[in-house]
Amino acid sequence: MKALALTIATVALICSTPAAQAEKAVSFERSYVTHEWGQIHVLTSQPEVPVNPTPLVCFAPNPYSGNYYRLFMKALGSDRTMLALDYPGIGQSDTYPGELDMGTLAEIMADSLTSLGWGPEGAGPVDLCGYHTGTMLATELAITHPELVRRIILMGIPYYDAAGRQERLDRLARVKPWPDSFAAVAQDWIFAVEMRNEKVSLERAFGNYLESAGAWQGKARIYGAVFQYLAEERAPLLTHPVLVLNPHGNLKEPSRTYAELIEDATLIELPDLKYGIFDAAPNVLASHARPFLNQR
Secondary structure, eight states, X not given: OEEEEOOHHHHHXXXXXXXXXXXXXXXEEEEEEEOSSOEEEXXXXXXXXXXXXXXXXXXXXXXXXXXXXXXXXXXXXTSSOEEEEOOTTSTTSOOOSSOOOHHHHHHHHHHHHHHTTOBTTTTBOEEEXXXXXXXXXXXXXXXXXXXXXXXXXXXXXXXXXXXXXXXXXXXXXXXXXOOOSHHHXXXXXXXXXXXXXXXXXXXXXXXXXXXXXXXXXXXXXXXXHHHTOOHHHHGGGOOSOXXXXXXXXXXXXXXXXXXXXXXXXXXXXXXXXXXSXXXXXXXXXXXXXXXXXXXX
């Protein structure tokens, strides 16, 4: 594993180049992929002039939709197509009727991307970006469908030992009855709004709160998939180029440990970033992601 440590000051120098300063319009559209059991919602961004032919597919942290990545898609999407898919039962996707584990989620996303025209029999492979929940999904998708994936970026990895996973599984993966008072959803409000990074706008924070509250039952099933996933057995099977961007929030050490499981993963430390990174510093994240993704 290769490790680097860069500060926001260093990144500011990178971003000060004329090419980095040039702003290009990015347009967004919403669509659905239809499966036998229901539909998966897709948020897609398109640049004015695509330069990189490989799209970046983003998997959000539970319980948020692909809209979580909107600012990041604006920052990085000036030269490539970007897609963000909602998990079943989250955002605008339908609820999957069967049991959900990480393998099932990976198959749903693989089928969705194939239906959208990507893959070895379509327009070619995709790159993956995962944050929190999305890191485990990106891992499993790349392992089970290696020909569909080219490169992988992981951030904020919720990797825990067996005891840590069990504690979170017991606490987060139980499907609760629908709430009948604000007290039941107060923690969602506190986390999304009152505890938000000061650089996160109230509008964005309120939207995150609404998504978390709206995923009241769906998010438990996704957490169940995350915290039953045997990541220590699966991560060493990755054969794709992997970049781990490591903000120094409470997943700093789990992310480092996970990166060590992946042969030849590149780890970049981001000590100046902690929480709300996709709202507070999308350009910083894009400045690290772009050179990695542009490699052939």
